[in-house]
Amino acid sequence: VTIVGLGLIGGSIALAARQRAGATVTGFDPDQGAGAAAQARGALDHLAASLAEAVGDAQVALLAAPVDALPGLVAEVLDLAGPDCVVSDVGSVKRAIVAANPDPRFVGGHPLAGAETAGIEQARPDLFVGATWYLTPVARTEGILYERLHRLLRSLGARPAAIDAETHDRLLAVVSHLPHVLANVLVAQAAGALGGGDERLPATGPSFRDATRVAGAPSSIWTSIYLGNRDVLVGEIDRAIERLGEIRATLAAGEPGAVSAWNDCAARDRRRLLEAGLAGGEHDALHELRASVPNRPGVVAQLALELGRAGVNIVDMALYPAPDMSEGVIALWIAGAEAAEQAQRLIAGLGFPVASA
Amino acid sequence: VTIVGLGLIGGSIALAARQRAGATVTGFDPDQGAGAAAQARGALDHLAASLAEAVGDAQVALLAAPVDALPGLVAEVLDLAGPDCVVSDVGSVKRAIVAANPDPRFVGGHPLAGAETAGIEQARPDLFVGATWYLTPVARTEGILYERLHRLLRSLGARPAAIDAETHDRLLAVVSHLPHVLANVLVAQAAGALGGGDERLPATGPSFRDATRVAGAPSSIWTSIYLGNRDVLVGEIDRAIERLGEIRATLAAGEPGAVSAWNDCAARDRRRLLEAGLAGGEHDALHELRASVPNRPGVVAQLALELGRAGVNIVDMALYPAPDMSEGVIALWIAGAEAAEQAQRLIAGLGFPVASA
Numbered sequence: 001v002t003i004v005g006l007g008l009i010g011g012s013i014a015l016a017a018r019q020r021a022g023a024t025v026t027g028f029d030p031d032q033g034a035g036a037a038a039q040a041r042g043a044l045d046h047l048a049a050s051l052a053e054a055v056g057d058a059q060v061a062l063l064a065a066p067v068d069a070l071p072g073l074v075a076e077v078l079d080l081a082g083p084d085c086v087v088s089d090v091g092s093v094k095r096a097i098v099a100a101n102p103d104p105r106f107v108g109g110h111p112l113a114g115a116e117t118a119g120i121e122q123a124r125p126d127l128f129v130g131a132t133w134y135l136t137p138v139a140r141t142e143g144i145l146y147e148r149l150h151r152l153l154r155s156l157g158a159r160p161a162a163i164d165a166e167t168h169d170r171l172l173a174v175v176s177h178l179p180h181v182l183a184n185v186l187v188a189q190a191a192g193a194l195g196g197g198d199e200r201l202p203a204t205g206p207s208f209r210d211a212t213r214v215a216g217a218p219s220s221i222w223t224s225i226y227l228g229n230r231d232v233l234v235g236e237i238d239r240a241i242e243r244l245g246e247i248r249a250t251l252a253a254g255e256p257g258a259v260s261a262w263n264d265c266a267a268r269d270r271r272r273l274l275e276a277g278l279a280g281g282e283h284d285a286l287h288e289l290r291a292s293v294p295n296r297p298g299v300v301a302q303l304a305l306e307l308g309r310a311g312v313n314i315v316d317m318a319l320y321p322a323p324d325m326s327e328g329v330i331a332l333w334i335a336g337a338e339a340a341e342q343a344q345r346l347i348a349g350l351g352f353p354v355a356s357a
Numbered sequence: 358v359t360i361v362g363l364g365l366i367g368g369s370i371a372l373a374a375r376q377r378a379g380a381t382v383t384g385f386d387p388d389q390g391a392g393a394a395a396q397a398r399g400a401l402d403h404l405a406a407s408l409a410e411a412v413g414d415a416q417v418a419l420l421a422a423p424v425d426a427l428p429g430l431v432a433e434v435l436d437l438a439g440p441d442c443v444v445s446d447v448g449s450v451k452r453a454i455v456a457a458n459p460d461p462r463f464v465g466g467h468p469l470a471g472a473e474t475a476g477i478e479q480a481r482p483d484l485f486v487g488a489t490w491y492l493t494p495v496a497r498t499e500g501i502l503y504e505r506l507h508r509l510l511r512s513l514g515a516r517p518a519a520i521d522a523e524t525h526d527r528l529l530a531v532v533s534h535l536p537h538v539l540a541n542v543l544v545a546q547a548a549g550a551l552g553g554g555d556e557r558l559p560a561t562g563p564s565f566r567d568a569t570r571v572a573g574a575p576s577s578i579w580t581s582i583y584l585g586n587r588d589v590l591v592g593e594i595d596r597a598i599e600r601l602g603e604i605r606a607t608l609a610a611g612e613p614g615a616v617s618a619w620n621d622c623a624a625r626d627r628r629r630l631l632e633a634g635l636a637g638g639e640h641d642a643l644h645e646l647r648a649s650v651p652n653r654p655g656v657v658a659q660l661a662l663e664l665g666r667a668g669v670n671i672v673d674m675a676l677y678p679a680p681d682m683s684e685g686v687i688a689l690w691i692a693g694a695e696a697a698e699q700a701q702r703l704i705a706g707l708g709f710p711v712a713s714a
Contacts (some may be wrong), residue, residue, distance in 0.1 A: 012420050017526050037414050068613075077584075104673065119712065121710065122503075122647065122649060122686075122710055122712055123710075123711050124649050124710055126648075126651070136407075140596075145655070151629050171550070172548065174546055174547050174550040175564075175565045176564055176565065178543065178546065179543060179564045179565055179567075179568040179569075180564060181601070181604060182539050182542075182543060182563075182568065183568060183623070184604070184619065184620060184623035185539075185597055185600045185601060185604070186535065186536060186539065186597075187626040187627045187630060188600060188622065188623060188626055189535070189593065189596060189597060189600060190531050190532060190626070190630055191626040191629065191630060192596075193527065193528070193593075194630075207531045207533055207536045207537060207540075207570075207571045208533065208536055208630075209569055209631060210536075210567045210568070210570045210571065211536040211539065211540060211567070211570075211571070212536075212630075212631070213564075213567045213622065213626055214564045214567065215566070215623045215626070215627040216620060216621065216622075216623035216624025216625070216626070216627050216628075217620070217624075219616075219617040219620045219621055219624075221619060222620055223613050223616045223617045223620060224613070224689055226608060226616050227608065227611060227613060227616060229606040230609065230611065233608060234605050234608055234609055236546065236550075237601050237604070237605045237608075239546060239549075240490040240542055240543075240546060240601060241598050241601050241602065241605075243542045243545060243546060244538070244542060244594050244597060244598050244601075245598065247538060247542070247594070248540070248591050248598075250593045251583060251584065251587040251590060251591055251594075252587065252591055254584060254587065256425075256581070256584060259576075259580045259583050260580045261575040261586060262541065263541060263573060263574070263576045263579055263580060263583075264573065265545065265573075266540070266541035266544050266545060266572045266575055267572065267573025267574075267576075268573070268574070269539075269544040269545055269547070269548040269572070270544045270569055271573075271574040272548065272567070273544060273547055273548060273551070273565075274566060288619035290479070292479060292481050292484075294483070329479075353479055353480075353481060354479060355479055356478065
């Protein structure tokens with residue numbers, strides 16, 4: 001297995017391929033420092049000095065690079081690779097790279113894991129355990145090579161899922177690319193509302209922080225994602241503008257029933273989408289609990305320990321501190337009604353007010 | 358002190374006024390069950406049977422009700438109250454109520470705490486400790502009464518801050534009301550993109566969940582907030598549409614430099630806004646750490662305990678599970694560079710890969 005590009009994703013693939021799949025891994029990165037760091041982390045059997053050396057007679061070549069660099073890199077690797085080498089990539093946008101490389105040896109790929117951080121320091125062999133790993137085979141794809149790639153991804157712990165490139169890019173536009181755009185708009189708007197000077201944002205509670213957590217994600221990764229999916233993303237932005245225009249008109253008309261109906265619909269959509277998305281059909285529905293706690297060191301620990309001892313796993317949690325950070329509300333998401341009830345009893349037993357949300 | 362409306366906010370004021378301020382508290386709620394529950398929680402010295410009985414000869418009357426019900430309720434209470442009673446409210450929108458009640462005894466108010474959940478069950482006496490509590494005095498406000506209200510809020514643990522109603526409504530529109538609208542738009546759009554059937558949202562990582570956490574907040578509270586601030590909110594929606602149109606044009610033009618510049622600007626805005634907002638000028642700048650951990654019961658506890666033992670407080674945290682929930686990344690926000698460095702050392706000492714983000 002050859003890995004080209006040894007950042008978070010490439011480095012994690014290398015670690016997983018060696019440790020979980022037992023493969024012999026060769027790595028290459030045009031940045032020599034990144035290559036050396038990957039070697040120091042024990043991610044490689046061999047660090048190649050050139051792309052040609054890296055590809056050599058590899059059976060699988062996985063390419064991790066910014067979205068705009070990938071189509072050319074794939075073509076280069078296909079030129080270097082033998083007839084029995086399957087070539088894949090990890091880019092967040094899939095149509096252009098698939099269209100540019102009509103080769104039976106190429107299968108586009110996209111693991112849904114770890115895209116936000118960058119660098120070999122965060123790499124780990126279990127990054128892909130349980131993660132959906134989209135693959136975009138086409139009619140011309142060589143079956144044997146696809147099966148080999150699929151098997152490798154399973155052995156990394158991932159869940160390979162075939163999807164066509166168009167559907168992939170449409171889905172990712174709405175669940176990832178558009179949320180990033182809206183977060184950017186929101187921080188720009190807040191900054192504009194406050195003026196440029198020393199004026200400070202007031203204590204705002206969690207909604208603003210949650211809504212803007214992904215604002216300004218690294219341009220080194222995101223500029224080419226935005227541009228790589230720009231036609232679909234522009235369409236989603238147009239639809240978002242349309243929806244904003246609709247609620248604008250509803251608000252301007254001032255009819256409470258219409259506003260409530262719009263808001264209730266959002267509540268239903270959110271429940272349906274997040275239960276489906278998080279649970280993925282393989283887990284129980286998520287239940288949200290809200291506990292009021294003092295926000296001192298140790299209290300999250302106490303709560304998590306209590307649930308941990310009882311074998312109740314916290315699927316997701318969010319801590320909303322009071323403005324002086326001295327106390328707050330912990331929201332917990334627990335999979336399954338029974339586990340959620342148990343968690344609620346345990347938390348109440350610790351003396352914290354808790355309610356299911 | 359008289360409290361009218363005994364849900365989360367009113368109930369917490371009652372508890373705090375009794376336990377922290379040593380006041381004698383009378384309560385009233387048109388819902389007899391809510392009143393009885395507040396009494397059972399020990400929040401009241403006296404449960405009144407009518408609004409007139411509740412107001413009686415109170416020195417302070419605090420009114421907690423949905424935004425659209427408040428202006429009329431304030432007027433009613435002002436009619437019932439004596440000349441030496443200060444009347445205030447806790448509504449999230451301030452212009453209408455201030456304009457409707459030009460009485461020297463009325464001061465509009467809005468505590469930034471706990472607005473998301475509802476019900477006496479979640480009430481607690483320390484809900485307002487450290488919380489900004491906006492007050493909207495006007496030229497005609499009686500100084501002695503304002504000072505009395507201010508003193509009471511301090512004794513509840515809050516930080517009263519005078520603001521004019523226009524500025525208040527403009528700020529809240531951008532940091533709270535618009536984020537709620539965008540979250541609603543996003544879930545509606547995702548639901549639309551998936552179609553109505555059985556199609557499931559793919560595993561999406563944290564960006565979609567963060568962006569939609571406040572989608573569909575309770576209509577019983579939010580419809581009247583949206584409508585109460587609708588002129589300002591409509592203006593903010595218009596500006597959001599304008600900004601979306603701008604980035605749409607930038608994307609369509611396809612210039613990477615312009616996209617990166619837009620995105621980098623969002624990164625700078627976010628840092629400035631959230632450091633200001635969370636730190637509030639009274640704390641150190643926040644530092645973000647990201648640790649990779651297995652997502653099993655106890656691991657959050659272990660990490661939080663380790664930091665807790667060292668006296669490092671976690672200001673905010675977010676857990677990003679892998680799609681199968683078996684592992685993930687914990688993002689931690691720590692106040693102060695020194696504390697953040699210490700936290701990073703401690704987490705690394707536990708064997709988890711950790712980097713400052």
